[in-house]
Amino acid sequence: MAKMKITGTGSYLPELTVTNQMMTKIVDTSDEWITTRTGISERRLSSGEPTWFMAAQAARKALAEAALDPAQLDIIMVTTCTPDYYLPSAACIVQAELGADRAFCFDLNAACTGFVYALDMAARYLSDPNIHHILIVASENISKLVDYSDRSTCVLFGDGASAVVCSRGSDEDPSALLATRLGSEGQTGHVLVSRALKVRHPFLAEGAVWPDRFGEHADHTLTMEGQEVFKFAVRVLADSVLEAAAQAGVNLTELRYIIPHQANARIVEAAARRMKADPAQIISRIADFGNTSSASIPICLDELVRAGKLQRGEKVAICGFGAGLTYGAAIFSY
Incomplete structure (x- = not known):
């Protein structure tokens, strides 16, 4: 803690x-x-x-x-x-x-x-x-x-x-980060890719540039294997929350909210079922904002705070997944 x-x-x-x-x-x-x-x-x-x-x-x-x-x-x-x-x-x-x-x-x-x-x-x-x-x-x-x-x-x-x-925070303050569970699965990085600049300088021999690590991409726009991302996301969202909660000694029923990365409503719903969470705990704002990548979780958190829907001492889980592949969950007392 x-x-x-x-x-x-x-x-x-x-x-x-x-x-x-x-x-x-x-x-x-x-x-x-x-x-x-x-x-x-x-x-x-x-x-x-x-x-x-x-x-x-x-x-x-x-x-x-x-x-x-x-x-x-x-x-x-x-x-x-x-x-x-x-x-x-x-x-x-x-x-x-x-x-x-x-x-x-x-x-x-x-x-x-x-x-x-x-x-x-x-x-x-x-x-x-x-x-x-x-x-x-x-x-x-x-x-x-x-x-x-x-x-x-x-x-x-x-x-x-x-x-x-x-x-x-002070010792008397209820606010604390109780636990985190972070991870990466680089072996499946190919399922979500956006390429950066290739090697280029005037002393480079013709044809010397190595092929793309993840297959040829014409430009920097992202490519995604949707079904593979879906399966990964459902698994790691649910499992990372459960592991972080166990590490914190917190039962899922003690959580005021669970704020998942806002990627896809079907992913969020499937992950909630896998962790057996109460649907009322799950925050979903994807209908109005779409997937805003790393900004999606704190956007939801800010809305809850400003609407007065989150009180000091209440426990919250956040969980995300993304390219890399990366994933993680955190349990905190607000």
Whole structure:
């Protein structure tokens, strides 16, 4: 158990709302086809906002909620697989936007599991007596990776950002990170891929570039083996929550909410059945936002906090999965 307290949350969602009906104008699909297979009705897409801008907007809201001056931050982590630059990091850009000059900054890419990994890392850093406040920002412009001629993937994704401020809690405070269960299965990385730049320089011999590790891809747009991802996701979402709960000594019935990565309604429903969770515990907002990658879990958390639906001391499970393949769950007392 780590004495970590989430003291502020905040989110940013672009104004551009793309409905399923709008999707039918660009690919051979229908509202009925999308909703029955994914549970998605609409998604937000960037109106031109870069990843760093969405991150900074979400961060400002979280800091305001925490009543924390940016100068008090010790660490800024940004979880993203869609940065605007290879360098500098998105976290350093957020630092500059906020004026958080004391913080050290880095990006973390565990794809859609990124926020769970970051929360685990924040708790570990907070065990250092010199670290007091950490800002985690999950910001994703997944639309940059999407092939909008591929109807099987383009209907799934949305853009958005969310942030949390994590601070060291006192011994009397009920807030704590109770347990985490993180994992990766790199041997099946080929089922969800987006390629980066290939080797290229003027001294390279003709034909010397190695073939793609995961098969030839014409560009950076993502490819996905849907059935394999589905089977993996259902298994690891359920099993990681159950393992984390056992590690924390918490019964599933003690959890106020279970917030899964918002990838697909059918995945979430199947995982809930596998872990035998009460459907009333499961948070699902995929109908309105689609899959916003690592931002999906903290967006849901921010909504619950701001609506007054989550009280101090209540226990929450979060669970994610993503490319890599990666997965993870965390149990915390809010």
